[in-house]
Amino acid sequence: MQIPILELKREYQYLKKDIDQEIRACLNTQKWILGPKVCEFEKKVAEYLGLKYTIGVASGTDALLLSLSAFAFKLKKKERFDSRDEIITTPFTFIATAESILRSGARPVFVDIDPATFNIDPSEIEKAITKHTVGILPVHLYGSPCDMDKICRIAKKHNLFMLEDVAQSFGAEYRREKVGSFGDSAAFSFFPSKNLGGFGDAGLVGTDNKATAGLIKSLRDHGQNKHYNAAYLGFNSRLDSIQAAVLLAKLKHIDEFNRKRIKIANTYNQAFKNIPQIQTPASGLRASDLGLTHIYHLYTLRIISRRAKLLKYLHSKGIGTRVYYPFSLDRMRAFKGAKCQGNLSETRKATSEVLTLPIHPFLKTCEIEYVIKSIRSFYQKL
Numbered sequence: 298m299q300i301p302i303l304e305l306k307r308e309y310q311y312l313k314k315d316i317d318q319e320i321r322a323c324l325n326t327q328k329w330i331l332g333p334k335v336c337e338f339e340k341k342v343a344e345y346l347g348l349k350y351t352i353g354v355a356s357g358t359d360a361l362l363l364s365l366s367a368f369a370f371k372l373k374k375k376e377r378f379d380s381r382d383e384i385i386t387t388p389f390t391f392i393a394t395a396e397s398i399l400r401s402g403a404r405p406v407f408v409d410i411d412p413a414t415f416n417i418d419p420s421e422i423e424k425a426i427t428k429h430t431v432g433i434l435p436v437h438l439y440g441s442p443c444d445m446d447k448i449c450r451i452a453k454k455h456n457l458f459m460l461e462d463v464a465q466s467f468g469a470e471y472r473r474e475k476v477g478s479f480g481d482s483a484a485f486s487f488f489p490s491k492n493l494g495g496f497g498d499a500g501l502v503g504t505d506n507k508a509t510a511g512l513i514k515s516l517r518d519h520g521q522n523k524h525y526n527a528a529y530l531g532f533n534s535r536l537d538s539i540q541a542a543v544l545l546a547k548l549k550h551i552d553e554f555n556r557k558r559i560k561i562a563n564t565y566n567q568a569f570k571n572i573p574q575i576q577t578p579a580s581g582l583r584a585s586d587l588g589l590t591h592i593y594h595l596y597t598l599r600i601i602s603r604r605a606k607l608l609k610y611l612h613s614k615g616i617g618t619r620v621y622y623p624f625s626l627d628r629m630r631a632f633k634g635a636k637c638q639g640n641l642s643e644t645r646k647a648t649s650e651v652l653t654l655p656i657h658p659f660l661k662t663c664e665i666e667y668v669i670k671s672i673r674s675f676y677q678k679l
Protein backbone atom coordinates (compact mmCIF):
# COMPACT_ATOMS: atom_id res chain seq x y z
CA MET A 298 0.00 0.00 0.00
CA GLN A 299 1.17 3.55 -0.73
CA ILE A 300 -0.09 6.24 1.65
CA PRO A 301 1.43 9.60 0.80
CA ILE A 302 1.39 12.23 3.55
CA LEU A 303 -0.88 14.30 1.34
CA GLU A 304 -3.35 13.22 -1.34
CA LEU A 305 -4.92 16.25 -3.01
CA LYS A 306 -6.34 14.42 -6.02
CA ARG A 307 -9.11 12.86 -3.94
CA GLU A 308 -10.19 16.23 -2.61
CA TYR A 309 -10.31 17.63 -6.14
CA GLN A 310 -12.39 14.68 -7.35
CA TYR A 311 -14.82 15.29 -4.48
CA LEU A 312 -15.12 19.04 -5.15
CA LYS A 313 -14.54 18.99 -8.91
CA LYS A 314 -17.96 20.26 -9.94
CA ASP A 315 -17.85 23.23 -7.56
CA ILE A 316 -14.23 24.13 -8.20
CA ASP A 317 -14.56 23.89 -11.98
CA GLN A 318 -17.66 26.06 -11.87
CA GLU A 319 -15.93 28.73 -9.77
CA ILE A 320 -12.91 28.73 -12.08
CA ARG A 321 -15.18 28.97 -15.13
CA ALA A 322 -16.81 32.07 -13.62
CA CYS A 323 -13.33 33.62 -13.45
CA LEU A 324 -12.57 32.65 -17.03
CA ASN A 325 -15.79 34.29 -18.16
CA THR A 326 -15.20 37.60 -16.37
CA GLN A 327 -11.45 37.78 -17.15
CA LYS A 328 -10.94 39.90 -14.03
CA TRP A 329 -7.71 38.44 -12.72
CA ILE A 330 -6.44 41.02 -10.24
CA LEU A 331 -8.61 41.87 -7.22
CA GLY A 332 -11.68 40.83 -9.18
CA PRO A 333 -15.14 39.95 -7.83
CA LYS A 334 -14.06 36.46 -6.65
CA VAL A 335 -11.43 38.01 -4.37
CA CYS A 336 -14.01 40.33 -2.77
CA GLU A 337 -16.45 37.46 -2.39
CA PHE A 338 -13.84 35.23 -0.78
CA GLU A 339 -12.65 37.99 1.59
CA LYS A 340 -16.23 38.59 2.69
CA LYS A 341 -17.01 34.92 3.27
CA VAL A 342 -13.80 34.35 5.24
CA ALA A 343 -14.48 37.40 7.39
CA GLU A 344 -17.92 36.00 8.20
CA TYR A 345 -16.53 32.56 8.90
CA LEU A 346 -13.79 33.79 11.22
CA GLY A 347 -15.84 36.50 12.91
CA LEU A 348 -13.47 39.24 11.77
CA LYS A 349 -14.34 42.72 10.53
CA TYR A 350 -11.73 42.95 7.78
CA THR A 351 -9.88 40.45 5.62
CA ILE A 352 -7.33 41.26 2.93
CA GLY A 353 -6.30 38.63 0.39
CA VAL A 354 -2.57 38.58 -0.36
CA ALA A 355 -0.14 36.50 -2.40
CA SER A 356 1.01 34.10 0.36
CA GLY A 357 1.03 33.40 4.07
CA THR A 358 4.54 34.78 4.26
CA ASP A 359 3.33 38.05 2.75
CA ALA A 360 0.39 38.10 5.17
CA LEU A 361 2.96 38.10 7.99
CA LEU A 362 5.25 40.62 6.33
CA LEU A 363 2.50 43.08 5.35
CA SER A 364 1.08 42.92 8.88
CA LEU A 365 4.50 43.71 10.34
CA SER A 366 5.01 46.49 7.82
CA ALA A 367 1.67 48.01 8.86
CA PHE A 368 2.61 47.77 12.57
CA ALA A 369 5.98 49.38 11.83
CA PHE A 370 4.18 52.25 10.14
CA LYS A 371 1.84 52.68 13.08
CA LEU A 372 4.67 52.69 15.61
CA LYS A 373 7.44 54.42 13.67
CA LYS A 374 5.81 56.27 10.81
CA LYS A 375 7.84 54.19 8.36
CA GLU A 376 7.24 50.80 6.81
CA ARG A 377 10.15 49.01 8.47
CA PHE A 378 11.34 48.41 12.02
CA ASP A 379 14.88 49.11 13.20
CA SER A 380 17.27 46.24 13.87
CA ARG A 381 17.06 47.09 17.58
CA ASP A 382 13.31 46.39 17.67
CA GLU A 383 12.53 42.94 19.01
CA ILE A 384 9.66 40.62 18.13
CA ILE A 385 9.18 37.54 20.29
CA THR A 386 8.34 34.27 18.57
CA THR A 387 8.84 30.49 18.64
CA PRO A 388 11.87 28.76 17.11
CA PHE A 389 9.74 25.64 16.50
CA THR A 390 7.86 26.68 13.37
CA PHE A 391 8.24 27.00 9.62
CA ILE A 392 10.98 29.33 8.35
CA ALA A 393 8.54 31.99 7.13
CA THR A 394 7.58 33.08 10.66
CA ALA A 395 11.00 34.48 11.54
CA GLU A 396 11.89 35.32 7.95
CA SER A 397 9.07 37.87 7.94
CA ILE A 398 10.38 39.42 11.17
CA LEU A 399 13.87 39.89 9.69
CA ARG A 400 12.41 41.19 6.41
CA SER A 401 10.41 43.74 8.41
CA GLY A 402 13.71 45.09 9.75
CA ALA A 403 13.22 43.80 13.31
CA ARG A 404 15.13 41.18 15.29
CA PRO A 405 13.52 37.82 16.11
CA VAL A 406 13.69 36.75 19.76
CA PHE A 407 13.20 33.01 20.14
CA VAL A 408 11.62 31.65 23.31
CA ASP A 409 11.02 28.03 24.23
CA ILE A 410 7.86 25.99 23.67
CA ASP A 411 5.44 24.28 26.02
CA PRO A 412 6.26 20.54 25.69
CA ALA A 413 2.57 19.59 26.00
CA THR A 414 1.42 21.58 22.98
CA PHE A 415 4.60 22.41 20.96
CA ASN A 416 3.38 26.03 21.04
CA ILE A 417 5.18 29.07 22.44
CA ASP A 418 5.37 29.04 26.26
CA PRO A 419 3.74 32.22 27.64
CA SER A 420 5.92 32.28 30.76
CA GLU A 421 9.01 32.31 28.52
CA ILE A 422 7.55 35.27 26.61
CA GLU A 423 7.38 37.30 29.83
CA LYS A 424 11.04 36.58 30.58
CA ALA A 425 12.14 37.75 27.15
CA ILE A 426 10.51 41.20 27.23
CA THR A 427 12.96 44.12 27.17
CA LYS A 428 12.58 47.83 26.48
CA HIS A 429 13.15 47.02 22.80
CA THR A 430 10.28 44.55 22.50
CA VAL A 431 7.59 45.79 20.10
CA GLY A 432 5.46 42.70 19.51
CA ILE A 433 4.69 39.02 19.93
CA LEU A 434 4.22 36.55 17.07
CA PRO A 435 2.67 33.28 18.32
CA VAL A 436 2.16 30.38 15.89
CA HIS A 437 -0.79 28.00 16.26
CA LEU A 438 1.30 25.00 15.26
CA TYR A 439 -0.10 21.80 13.67
CA GLY A 440 -3.69 23.10 14.03
CA SER A 441 -3.55 23.59 17.78
CA PRO A 442 -4.40 26.98 19.34
CA CYS A 443 -1.84 28.75 21.54
CA ASP A 444 -2.71 29.77 25.09
CA MET A 445 -4.44 32.97 23.97
CA ASP A 446 -5.63 34.09 27.42
CA LYS A 447 -2.09 34.36 28.69
CA ILE A 448 -0.58 35.74 25.50
CA CYS A 449 -3.28 38.42 25.12
CA ARG A 450 -2.78 39.42 28.75
CA ILE A 451 0.99 39.77 28.29
CA ALA A 452 0.58 41.80 25.09
CA LYS A 453 -1.87 44.14 26.77
CA LYS A 454 0.16 44.55 29.95
CA HIS A 455 3.33 45.46 28.05
CA ASN A 456 1.61 47.38 25.28
CA LEU A 457 2.88 45.09 22.51
CA PHE A 458 1.25 44.24 19.21
CA MET A 459 0.28 40.63 18.70
CA LEU A 460 0.33 39.01 15.27
CA GLU A 461 -1.08 35.47 15.05
CA ASP A 462 0.47 33.04 12.58
CA VAL A 463 -2.57 30.95 11.64
CA ALA A 464 -0.99 29.29 8.58
CA GLN A 465 -1.62 25.81 10.05
CA SER A 466 -4.89 26.36 11.91
CA PHE A 467 -7.71 27.60 9.70
CA GLY A 468 -10.94 26.93 11.61
CA ALA A 469 -9.38 25.98 14.96
CA GLU A 470 -11.07 27.51 18.02
CA TYR A 471 -10.08 28.85 21.41
CA ARG A 472 -12.90 29.58 23.86
CA ARG A 473 -15.24 28.84 20.95
CA GLU A 474 -13.78 31.67 18.90
CA LYS A 475 -11.77 31.13 15.77
CA VAL A 476 -8.03 31.62 16.11
CA GLY A 477 -6.96 34.62 14.11
CA SER A 478 -9.52 36.80 15.89
CA PHE A 479 -7.38 37.43 18.99
CA GLY A 480 -4.42 39.38 17.67
CA ASP A 481 -4.06 42.89 16.26
CA SER A 482 -3.90 41.00 13.01
CA ALA A 483 -3.59 37.41 11.84
CA ALA A 484 -1.80 35.81 8.91
CA PHE A 485 -3.36 32.89 7.03
CA SER A 486 -1.76 30.72 4.36
CA PHE A 487 -3.55 28.84 1.59
CA PHE A 488 -0.45 27.05 0.33
CA PRO A 489 -1.77 23.87 -1.36
CA SER A 490 -0.81 21.54 1.50
CA LYS A 491 -2.55 23.58 4.22
CA ASN A 492 -5.91 22.44 5.54
CA LEU A 493 -7.50 25.13 3.39
CA GLY A 494 -5.31 25.20 0.29
CA GLY A 495 -5.43 26.86 -3.12
CA PHE A 496 -4.00 25.74 -6.45
CA GLY A 497 -0.81 27.70 -5.83
CA ASP A 498 0.43 30.32 -3.39
CA ALA A 499 -2.18 32.42 -1.58
CA GLY A 500 -2.68 34.08 1.79
CA LEU A 501 -4.84 36.47 3.77
CA VAL A 502 -4.62 39.00 6.59
CA GLY A 503 -7.46 39.33 9.08
CA THR A 504 -7.99 42.19 11.52
CA ASP A 505 -10.71 44.04 13.42
CA ASN A 506 -8.85 47.33 13.15
CA LYS A 507 -10.03 49.61 10.37
CA ALA A 508 -6.80 51.59 10.09
CA THR A 509 -4.67 48.43 9.96
CA ALA A 510 -6.95 46.97 7.28
CA GLY A 511 -6.71 50.14 5.19
CA LEU A 512 -2.95 50.19 5.48
CA ILE A 513 -2.58 46.54 4.46
CA LYS A 514 -4.97 46.99 1.53
CA SER A 515 -2.76 49.79 0.32
CA LEU A 516 0.51 47.92 1.03
CA ARG A 517 -0.55 44.87 -1.03
CA ASP A 518 -1.05 47.12 -4.05
CA HIS A 519 2.22 49.09 -4.18
CA GLY A 520 1.27 51.36 -1.29
CA GLN A 521 -1.23 53.22 -3.43
CA ASN A 522 -3.93 55.24 -1.72
CA LYS A 523 -5.13 56.69 -5.00
CA HIS A 524 -4.59 55.25 -8.45
CA TYR A 525 -0.96 55.79 -9.42
CA ASN A 526 -0.09 57.60 -6.22
CA ALA A 527 1.93 55.72 -3.59
CA ALA A 528 1.47 56.84 0.00
CA TYR A 529 3.53 53.96 1.41
CA LEU A 530 6.46 51.82 0.38
CA GLY A 531 4.37 48.86 -0.70
CA PHE A 532 4.49 45.41 -2.23
CA ASN A 533 3.02 43.61 -5.21
CA SER A 534 1.14 41.03 -3.19
CA ARG A 535 -2.43 40.44 -4.23
CA LEU A 536 -4.55 37.33 -3.98
CA ASP A 537 -5.18 35.95 -7.47
CA SER A 538 -8.82 35.75 -8.57
CA ILE A 539 -8.34 32.16 -9.61
CA GLN A 540 -7.05 31.20 -6.16
CA ALA A 541 -9.99 32.99 -4.55
CA ALA A 542 -12.31 31.00 -6.82
CA VAL A 543 -10.81 27.65 -5.78
CA LEU A 544 -10.80 28.68 -2.12
CA LEU A 545 -14.46 29.74 -2.27
CA ALA A 546 -15.39 26.22 -3.34
CA LYS A 547 -13.27 24.66 -0.58
CA LEU A 548 -14.32 27.04 2.21
CA LYS A 549 -17.85 25.61 2.17
CA HIS A 550 -16.43 22.26 3.28
CA ILE A 551 -13.80 23.36 5.79
CA ASP A 552 -15.74 22.40 8.91
CA GLU A 553 -16.61 19.01 7.46
CA PHE A 554 -12.95 18.45 6.53
CA ASN A 555 -11.65 19.61 9.92
CA ARG A 556 -14.11 17.28 11.66
CA LYS A 557 -12.79 14.37 9.59
CA ARG A 558 -9.23 15.24 10.64
CA ILE A 559 -10.27 15.29 14.29
CA LYS A 560 -11.98 11.93 13.92
CA ILE A 561 -8.87 10.33 12.42
CA ALA A 562 -6.72 11.90 15.15
CA ASN A 563 -8.97 10.36 17.80
CA THR A 564 -8.61 6.96 16.16
CA TYR A 565 -4.81 7.33 16.12
CA ASN A 566 -4.80 8.56 19.75
CA GLN A 567 -6.73 5.49 20.89
CA ALA A 568 -4.54 3.13 18.91
CA PHE A 569 -1.22 4.46 20.18
CA LYS A 570 -2.03 5.24 23.78
CA ASN A 571 -0.64 1.95 25.08
CA ILE A 572 2.65 2.06 23.21
CA PRO A 573 5.17 3.29 25.78
CA GLN A 574 7.61 4.66 23.16
CA ILE A 575 4.94 7.00 21.76
CA GLN A 576 3.29 10.12 23.15
CA THR A 577 0.14 11.16 21.34
CA PRO A 578 -0.62 14.86 20.84
CA ALA A 579 -2.30 15.93 24.05
CA SER A 580 -4.36 19.04 23.74
CA GLY A 581 -2.26 20.36 26.62
CA LEU A 582 -4.79 22.95 27.63
CA ARG A 583 -7.93 21.32 28.99
CA ALA A 584 -9.85 21.16 25.75
CA SER A 585 -13.40 21.02 27.03
CA ASP A 586 -12.95 23.85 29.57
CA LEU A 587 -11.48 26.16 27.01
CA GLY A 588 -13.74 25.37 24.07
CA LEU A 589 -10.61 24.36 22.24
CA THR A 590 -10.43 22.59 18.92
CA HIS A 591 -7.19 21.26 17.53
CA ILE A 592 -7.99 20.77 13.84
CA TYR A 593 -4.97 18.52 13.17
CA HIS A 594 -3.59 20.19 10.10
CA LEU A 595 -0.75 17.84 11.04
CA TYR A 596 -0.93 14.80 13.32
CA THR A 597 2.35 14.83 15.17
CA LEU A 598 3.55 12.27 17.69
CA ARG A 599 6.50 12.27 20.02
CA ILE A 600 8.58 9.17 19.42
CA ILE A 601 10.56 8.64 22.61
CA SER A 602 12.94 6.06 21.16
CA ARG A 603 14.15 4.88 17.74
CA ARG A 604 12.53 7.63 15.70
CA ALA A 605 14.95 7.34 12.78
CA LYS A 606 14.38 3.57 12.57
CA LEU A 607 10.61 3.98 12.74
CA LEU A 608 10.70 6.62 10.01
CA LYS A 609 12.69 4.32 7.76
CA TYR A 610 10.43 1.39 8.55
CA LEU A 611 7.27 3.35 7.72
CA HIS A 612 8.77 4.55 4.45
CA SER A 613 9.58 0.93 3.58
CA LYS A 614 5.89 0.20 4.19
CA GLY A 615 4.89 2.95 1.76
CA ILE A 616 3.69 5.33 4.49
CA GLY A 617 4.57 8.99 3.99
CA THR A 618 5.79 10.28 7.34
CA ARG A 619 7.77 13.43 7.98
CA VAL A 620 9.53 15.41 10.65
CA TYR A 621 8.05 18.89 11.13
CA TYR A 622 10.60 20.26 11.97
CA PRO A 623 14.05 18.65 12.10
CA PHE A 624 15.85 21.98 12.71
CA SER A 625 14.72 24.77 14.96
CA LEU A 626 15.03 28.28 13.54
CA ASP A 627 17.64 29.42 16.09
CA ARG A 628 20.04 26.82 14.63
CA MET A 629 19.73 28.12 11.05
CA ARG A 630 22.41 30.31 9.49
CA ALA A 631 19.77 32.66 8.09
CA PHE A 632 18.72 33.56 11.64
CA LYS A 633 22.10 33.86 13.28
CA GLY A 634 21.33 37.49 14.15
CA ALA A 635 18.36 36.46 16.29
CA LYS A 636 18.29 36.47 20.07
CA CYS A 637 17.42 33.43 22.21
CA GLN A 638 15.76 33.35 25.62
CA GLY A 639 17.34 30.57 27.70
CA ASN A 640 18.63 27.32 26.24
CA LEU A 641 15.46 26.33 24.31
CA SER A 642 15.77 22.79 25.67
CA GLU A 643 12.13 21.83 24.97
CA THR A 644 12.52 22.96 21.37
CA ARG A 645 15.68 20.88 21.10
CA LYS A 646 13.87 17.85 22.46
CA ALA A 647 10.91 18.34 20.12
CA THR A 648 13.09 18.46 17.00
CA SER A 649 14.59 15.10 17.95
CA GLU A 650 11.29 13.41 18.85
CA VAL A 651 8.45 14.57 16.57
CA LEU A 652 7.03 12.52 13.73
CA THR A 653 4.01 13.39 11.58
CA LEU A 654 1.65 10.75 10.18
CA PRO A 655 -0.68 11.08 7.18
CA ILE A 656 -3.91 12.85 8.14
CA HIS A 657 -6.28 14.33 5.61
CA PRO A 658 -10.04 14.20 5.12
CA PHE A 659 -9.84 11.61 2.35
CA LEU A 660 -7.77 9.01 4.16
CA LYS A 661 -9.65 5.70 3.95
CA THR A 662 -10.42 3.51 6.94
CA CYS A 663 -8.25 0.71 5.55
CA GLU A 664 -5.36 3.18 5.17
CA ILE A 665 -5.71 4.41 8.74
CA GLU A 666 -5.75 0.79 9.92
CA TYR A 667 -2.67 0.01 7.85
CA VAL A 668 -0.75 2.93 9.41
CA ILE A 669 -1.75 1.79 12.90
CA LYS A 670 -0.89 -1.85 12.20
CA SER A 671 2.51 -0.90 10.80
CA ILE A 672 3.46 1.18 13.83
CA ARG A 673 2.28 -1.51 16.24
CA SER A 674 4.22 -4.21 14.43
CA PHE A 675 7.40 -2.08 14.52
CA TYR A 676 7.28 -1.85 18.32
CA GLN A 677 6.14 -5.47 18.79
CA LYS A 678 9.25 -6.68 17.03
CA LEU A 679 11.52 -5.07 19.62
Ligand SMILES: *Cc1c(COP(=O)(O)O)cnc(C)c1O
Pocket residue numbers: 356357358359390391393394436462464465485486487488498499500
Ligand atom coordinates in the same frame (compact mmCIF):
# COMPACT_ATOMS: atom_id res chain seq x y z
C1 LIG B 1 3.08 27.63 5.57
C2 LIG B 1 3.46 28.50 6.70
C3 LIG B 1 3.78 29.85 6.51
C4 LIG B 1 3.95 30.47 5.16
O1 LIG B 1 2.89 30.41 4.31
P1 LIG B 1 3.13 30.49 2.73
O2 LIG B 1 1.75 30.64 2.20
O3 LIG B 1 3.79 29.23 2.31
O4 LIG B 1 3.97 31.69 2.45
C5 LIG B 1 4.01 30.62 7.64
N1 LIG B 1 3.98 30.10 8.86
C6 LIG B 1 3.71 28.80 9.09
C7 LIG B 1 3.66 28.29 10.47
C8 LIG B 1 3.46 27.95 8.01
O5 LIG B 1 3.20 26.66 8.23
